[in-house]
Amino acid sequence: MGVILDVTDLHIEFHDHESPETAVEDFDLMLGKGEIVGIVGESGSGKSMSALAIAGLLNRHAISKTGKIMFQGQDLLTCDRKTLRGFQGDEISIIFQEPMTSLNPVKRIGWQVEEPLYIHHPEIKKAERKKRAIDMLYAVGLDNAEDVYYMYPHELSGGMRQRVMIASAMIGNPQILIADEPTTALDVTVQAQIVELLKKLNKERGTSIIFISHDLSLVSQLCERVIVMQKGNIVESGFTKDIFTHPRDSYTKKLIAAIPKIDI
Ligand SMILES: Nc1ncnc2c1ncn2[C@@H]1O[C@H](COP(=O)(O)OP(=O)(O)OP(=O)(O)O)[C@@H](O)[C@H]1O
Ligand SMILES: [Mg+2]
Numbered sequence: 001m002g003v004i005l006d007v008t009d010l011h012i013e014f015h016d017h018e019s020p021e022t023a024v025e026d027f028d029l030m031l032g033k034g035e036i037v038g039i040v041g042e043s044g045s046g047k048s049m050s051a052l053a054i055a056g057l058l059n060r061h062a063i064s065k066t067g068k069i070m071f072q073g074q075d076l077l078t079c080d081r082k083t084l085r086g087f088q089g090d091e092i093s094i095i096f097q098e099p100m101t102s103l104n105p106v107k108r109i110g111w112q113v114e115e116p117l118y119i120h121h122p123e124i125k126k127a128e129r130k131k132r133a134i135d136m137l138y139a140v141g142l143d144n145a146e147d148v149y150y151m152y153p154h155e156l157s158g159g160m161r162q163r164v165m166i167a168s169a170m171i172g173n174p175q176i177l178i179a180d181e182p183t184t185a186l187d188v189t190v191q192a193q194i195v196e197l198l199k200k201l202n203k204e205r206g207t208s209i210i211f212i213s214h215d216l217s218l219v220s221q222l223c224e225r226v227i228v229m230q231k232g233n234i235v236e237s238g239f240t241k242d243i244f245t246h247p248r249d250s251y252t253k254k255l256i257a258a259i260p261k262i263d264i
Contacts, residue, residue: 002032002033003030003031003032003033004031004032004033004035004071004175004176004208005029005030005031005054005069005070005071005176005208006029006030006031006068006069006070006071007027007028007029007030007050007053007054007067007068007069007070008028008067008068008070009026009027009028009066009067009068010024010026010027010028010050010053010066010067010068010069011024011025011026011027011066011067012024012027012046012049012050012053012058012063012232013063014063015063022232023046023049023063023232024046024049024050024053024232025046025232025233026233026234027046027050027067027229027233027234028234028237029050029054029210029227031176031208031210032208033175033206033208034202034206034207034208035208035209035224035225036198036199036202036208036209036210036211036222036223036224037209037210037211037223037224037225037226037227038210038211038212038213038219038222038223038225038226038227038240039051039210039211039212039213039226039227039229040212040213040214040216040219040226040227040228040229040255041228041229041230041255042214042230042255043214044231045229045230045231045232046229046231046232046233047180047212047229048180048212050229051094051178051180051210051212052094053069053076053077054069054076054092054176054178054210055088055092055093055094055178056076056084056087056088056092057088057094071087071091071092071175071176072087072091072175086120089116089119089120089169089172089174090116090119090120090172090174091172091174091175091176092174092175092176092178093116093169093170093172093174093176093177093178094169094177094178094179094180095162095165095166095169095177095178095179095180095182096165096180096181096182097180097181097182097184097185098185099153099158099161099162099164099165099185102165103153103161103164103165104153105152105153105154106152107152108149108150108151108152109137109148109149109150109151109152109153109156109164110130110133110134110148110149110150112153112164112168113133113136113137113149113164113167113168113171114129114130114132114133114171115168116168116169116171116172117129117132117133117171117172120172121172130149132171133149133167133171134146134149136167136170136171137149137163137164137167139167139170139201140163140164140166140167140170140197140201141163141193141197142160142163142164142167148160148164157190158185158186158190159186159190159193159194162182162183162186162190162194163194163197165182166182166194166197166198166201170201170205170207173205173207174207175207175208176207176208176209176210177198177201177207177208177209177210178209178210178212179198179209179210179211179212180212181212181213181214182194182198182211183195183213183215183218184213184214184215191215191218195218195221195222198211198222199222209222211223216244216255216256216259217259219240220240220241220244223240224239224240225237225238225239225240226238226239226240226243228243228249228251228252228255230251235249235251235252236248236249236251236252244256
């Protein structure tokens, strides 16, 4: 399996207070082509900051960083802005916890799914864009895609909105999809459906996925490998199965003990 993303020694600091605050330290992540890797850890452990850095969405002025984020021969931390913008939302996409805040309430769903294509591939004609958006809405399991295309976010359920976000993130056929707690705001049944959808997209399209979650049982269903973070550091990483059956770190043990019941 080829390596698609190689993050080494990532260090993220905030400089918006008197003294710099470290959010992430010595973060390493190697993502194989077509692989799904999980990141788990308590609130504030640095999961989102690491994800945002990979997506190129950290505020460059407020934060100083060391390390490397290698993607397609470029270091995303030092490459020029144009290269980074070219990757964002096209080769590397990210979805977040609450789709209502990511979707624009006054724009139709169709447009929001198409927009990344409009930005990154202006050569694609309007009719073709629409066709691809509708195909993508079907691909994420929205059976009434032709109607959904004309709807507004408030007309959809939370689960449908997350599917729309995934459609928008996937329309450019990215190499990497980062899903930052994509199911946390959803009820259990819908959570499972979204996990199944991510699995399906990974399998059919070969998209590599970084799946961030508090929910270790979801991670174990989806991810072959997992990274466990605590207070900005990786405390353990390896095959999900090994870590679940033989956790070495006391923090990981605590996380696993907190799961009501787990089947792997
Ligand atoms: N603007 C900021 N200034 C200073 N520190 C910040 C800022 N934003 C985030 N942090 C800190 O960065 C650290 C990592 O936060 P991060 O959002 O990555 O955690 P997380 O693991 O995603 O948590 P959650 O599970 O709650 O989403 C936290 O300690 C947080 O307090
Ligand atoms: Mg987070």
